[in-house]
Each structure stands twice: as structure tokens, then as C-alpha cells.
Amino acid sequence: MVHVKVRDLTTIAEKWVSETPKRAPYYEAGVKAPKEDWATKASAAAPVYKAAVTAPNIDKLYAGGVKKAGTAKWQKKAIELGVARFGPGVSAAKDDYASGFGPYRDEIEKVDLPERGPRGADINWERSKKLGKALNLKRLALKAAGS
Numbered sequence: 001m002v003h004v005k006v007r008d009l010t011t012i013a014e015k016w017v018s019e020t021p022k023r024a025p026y027y028e029a030g031v032k033a034p035k036e037d038w039a040t041k042a043s044a045a046a047p048v049y050k051a052a053v054t055a056p057n058i059d060k061l062y063a064g065g066v067k068k069a070g071t072a073k074w075q076k077k078a079i080e081l082g083v084a085r086f087g088p089g090v091s092a093a094k095d096d097y098a099s100g101f102g103p104y105r106d107e108i109e110k111v112d113l114p115e116r117g118p119r120g121a122d123i124n125w126e127r128s129k130k131l132g133k134a135l136n137l138k139r140l141a142l143k144a145a146g147s
Contacts (some may be wrong), residue, residue: 014038
């Protein structure tokens with residue numbers, strides 16, 4: 001029997017960290033000119049997605065994955081990476097945010113709401129209900145229009 005010689009894990013991880021960032025131009029080129037259209041492939045995979053999320057015991061598998069990852073890993077990565085990326089990510093999404101929220105902002109402005117009542121008054125619930133209905137109708141209209 002022959003045993004395969006493999007470098008120790010520390011060496012492998014260090015090489016991965018030192019060499020992989022040098023591949024950023026390949027990553028960028030792949031994003032700019034993908035071999036296949038993402039939206040077409042993702043849409044075609046809808047039946048596979050449905051089968052995956054409705055598979056027996058999927059809830060247990062999901063919960064097991066969450067438990068395995070644990071809160072500590074999520075927090076560590078969110079702090080180490082997320083904090084620095086948060087501001088630039090928000091800035092990069094400015095136009096997307098404006099175009100996505102714009103139709104709802106316009107709808108909010110159109111809704112005539114009754115005057116506020118005292119804290120806990122039923123009229124306040126009616127205000128929320130009226131606004132909620134208007135926004136839901138807008139959402140459905142945008143969805144029907146393909147937006």
C-alpha cells in the first residue's frame with residue numbers, strides 16, 4: 001500500500017491565503033464575461049431549487065448546518081469582513097436602492113391617511129392597515145409588470 005504524501009494543513013492554508021488573492025483578475029474577468037448567462041441558468045434551475053427546499057427532512061438538515069456553523073463563526077466573519085465592506089456596499093448599492101424603493105416611496109406619498117389618534121387608538125391601526133394595503137397592491141402590480 002502506498003501512502004500519498006500531503007503537505008501539512010498549515011502550509012496548505014498559508015499557500016491558499018498567499019496565492020489565491022493573486023487570482024482576482026481571473027475572478028473579475030469571469031464576472032465581466034461569464035461563459036453562461038447567470039439569470040438563464042438560475043431560472044432553469046427553479047425545479048431543482050423547489051425539490052431541494054421541499055425535500056424530506058430539509059428542516060432538520062438546515063438546522064443541523066446552522067448548529068454546525070454556530071453563532072461564533074457567523075459573528076467572527078461578519079465582524080472581520082462585514083464591517084469593512086458595509087459602507088462600500090451601501091455606497092455601491094445607491095442606485096439599486098433608489099430604483100427599488102422609488103415606486104414604494106411614490107405610493108406612500110399618494111396615500112391619504114386619517115389623522116393620528118391618541119396612543120393605542122383604533123384609528124392608528126387603520127392608518128397602518130391602509131398604508132400596508134396600498135404598498136402590497138403596489139408590490140403585486142410591480143410583480144405582475146415584471147419589475
